Amino acid sequence: MANNSRAKTVETICPYCGCGCKLKYHVQRGKITKAEPIKDDPVSQGRPCIKGLTSFEPLTVERLKYPMIRRHKNSPLRKVSWKQAFKFIKEKTKNLKESDIFFTGSGEFTNEDNYVMQKFARVVFKTNNIDCCARLCHVSTGKAMHDAYGLGAMPSVMDDVLDADVILAVGTNPAYNYPVLFNRILEAKKRGAKLITIHAVPNATSKFSDIHLNVPYEALTAFIAGLLNAVSEECRSKVDGFKETKKSISYLTPNYVTKLARIDIKLFNQVVSHIVASKKFVALHGMGLTQHANGTENVAALLDLCIVKNGKTIPMRGKCNVQGASDMGCCPDWLPFGGSRSAAKEAWGIDLPAQEGKKITETLENAPVKAAYIMGMNPAQSLPNLNEVHVQLENMFIIYQHHHPSETAKFADVVLPGAMLPEKDGTTTNAERRVRRIRKAVSSPAGLQDWEIICGLAREFGYKKQFGYKTSKDVFAEITRAVPEYAGLEWNAVSTKDDCFAEKEIRFRKLVPIEKIIQVESPKTTDYPFTLTTTRLQYHFCTGEATRRSKTMMKMQSKPVCKINDVDAKKLGIKTGDLILIKSTAGEIEIEAETDATLPSGMLVAPYHFEGVLINKVIPSHRHLDERTKTPNYKAVKVNVEKVNKRQ
Ligand code: SF4
Incomplete structure (x- = not known):
């Protein structure tokens, strides 16, 4: 820490995402005036994102000051x-x-x-x-990790991505949510790695992928387990639980899961070939996998795939x-x-x-x-x-x-x-x-x-x-x-070194049978023909108490909008800027619409950062929690949508 009576610099950690980048704050007269990257920080690699670099802005805005x-x-x-x-x-x-x-x-x-x-x-x-x-996010990851490795945390580090030859990213958007991990993905791609993304909707990360598969949330568990089934046909494993696991998923043939997920079987087979050929396989996942009625099963299937491939798993956690x-x-x-x-x-x-x-x-x-x-x-x-x-x-x-x-x-x-x-x-x-x-x-x-x-x-x-x-x-x-x-x-070591880790030793490697693939949501009905998924925006964080009070972040994204496929929107007479009403069995909410030609028909995507538009009012919870961890399904909610007034 550099210091004179008026000004000093303090090195600490970004208050936002689970990457945990180090930042240098400049302080003058008791106020932070600027945040700078730290070049030799092994986490940020000297390149923290804009959220971190503006993380001091909310400190002086609308604070709670007294009991x-x-x-x-x-x-x-x-x-x-x-x-x-x-x-x-x-x-x-x-x-x-x-x-x-x-x-x-x-x-x-x-x-x-x-x-x-x-x-x-x-x-x-x-x-x-x-x-x-x-x-609300990754308890299912912890549970599945325990079952597979006897460890309640990630056994890998973000740098493992750099050596990967195949990176499979499921239900995650590191380009927005874990920018310093995404930097590593781009670096690995430059070195020749293939990036395969699986997500219900295309996102900023899938733009960089070699193969992207739009797998609907309803079919996600079966699809990942189907991939595991196909890969393990080629890669026999001596790991504990192989026989039982293989038996539990043998009915999930390529034909069956690609029909269920409405995915071209040729693409599926290409993905299988890449994974089978991979020598350094890395799987990433995020809340698209865990905030799901089968959250624990989803993660278990992905971990099984990693174990069969002797690969690395990187579940990114939301908060610092x-x-x-x-x-x-x-x-x-x-x-x-x-x-x-x-x-x-x-x-x-x-x-x-x-x-x-x-x-x-x-x-x-x-x-x-x-x-x-x-x-x-x-x-x-x-x-x-x-x-x-x-x-x-x-x-x-x-x-x-x-x-x-x-x-x-x-x-x-x-x-x-x-x-x-x-x-x-x-x-x-x-x-x-x-x-x-x-x-x-x-x-x-x-x-x-x-x-x-x-x-x-x-x-x-x-x-x-x-x-x-x-x-x-x-x-x-x-x-x-x-x-x-x-x-x-030790306090002194944690204070001076960047490589102090809590327990990371894997106790065992065990394949966990995928016993239960339950129906995620009631089937489409004419009352609720759309599927709503909630999402995180690039410039906001969680429920937004901090980022909504950052002038830079608000300049980048000042309000929530719900994305809707452009053809669906046209049929309903909805244009970008119109106010729409989203209704589910749990409630209803009004939000501004934005049409998007890249979104699959039938999907709606809306953020949850803004208190003016509480999107979770339409998320039901009874019967929609992951059975083992009670993590909610925020990703596949059956809703109806209609235009409520003239263009705003
Ligand atoms: S938000 Fe995440 S990636 Fe961005 S600076 Fe903070 S810790 Fe790093």
Whole structure:
């Protein structure tokens, strides 16, 4: 860190995607004035994207600055002191049973924030009712990885792409969502690698592919398993589970799956030939594979393909610390101390709660609790079936801890003003499980880091001893004792080196039979003849609390539009700029249309970043969650569409 009394530079990590690039912030008089790439950062390779380079802009826009409470449901939020806010929370929650309250961690917050949050839930409220944004994206990846490798994280690194001869990218758009991974894909292509993309709609990445297959979401599981079936005909494997897996998918012949997916069998065979011939096969996947009613099966089929080919797998995770939030135990079924009750008792002085906790997709919609402490998430915008979620949130006591207001803040009974990543000290864990040091460049408006807020509240509840940390380093030291995957990591090393990883060792390689390929959605009906898929835009991030407050990002993309195939649009009398009404069994939403000749007929594509247009109101959830992880299907929703008024 360079410093003089007025100006300094601080090296820390980008607050956005799971790549976790290092950035250099220039600070003057307590404000960040510019972000610069760091040339020798092995993650960004000196080329972070524009989102990272403008990531400081939202820091000074519409921040939550002080604690607030709402004494009665219809009264306004009022400014109070920290002490008053903590007392109010205690008064309202102290008599709740452990099953009555729910907590969230956050993929946008540090490991230290997440560790302290899950400890608060388990120590103070004796509950495993804690979850995080991983539930909405990649829990199915973690589950399938565990089954296949005995490891809940990516065993590879992004640089593995550079050596690949065939790159298969399924349900992902790294050109927009993981730009520094995409740089590596382009480099690999220059070296001769073939890029094959599979996605329900063409995207910015598929423009660069050698073969692109538009596989509808409904046929995705069968199609990937069909590829596995065809490839494993040629590549016999001695890996555990080969016979059982082959048997489970033997009916998925090339003829069958190409008919189902409406794909030319010649293209399918070309893809099979490339994969069979590949010596350095790499498979990437994203939320197009996981946010699916068969999410875990989809990932399992792709991992099986990787294992048969002795290849590498790179699942890219959405948020900068979603891997870390899960690792820290912000999951109902992922306990610290590897679940050892005696170790927890010795370290924390309490018994770990025995009962498995609730998942966020169950809790805030159909199995409501009485109170929720929501840190760093915006479920009133990010969950499916929002009409129902809003009713439940309205009826609960909500503690909202975040750096910016959001749709969820509207339901808050208590607001605790948190900090953004450039205002924190600590660590994050990127998608590769690379543990990276976060350094505070500026102070947050309210002056506290999120773990400090939770510790203050814990002390109000009488847990001074268990929450007596003085610094982020103290919390990190406890993490290395409580989270087995982080054992042996040292603060100094994480602070000075770029190659500190949490556990990445594969314990075994096992092919997992693909037992269940369930129908994703009810078949097309005349009531709901279109399929809506939600997507991420190049210049926005998740529910947009930060990027919607970045003037540069808003200049690039200022409003949401729903893409519709141009022929479909013409039949419905819809032109670009018209307002359209999208209806499903869950709800309806108005959004501006944009016609697109490259989109397959029958598809609609809309982003979920904008709170003015809550697209998740039309996403149903009952019966549409991945059975094993309860991750929602945001990708294949049957809807109707109509024009609602004249051109805007
Ligand atoms: S958004 Fe992702 S790719 Fe872009 S700078 Fe941040 S971490 Fe890097």
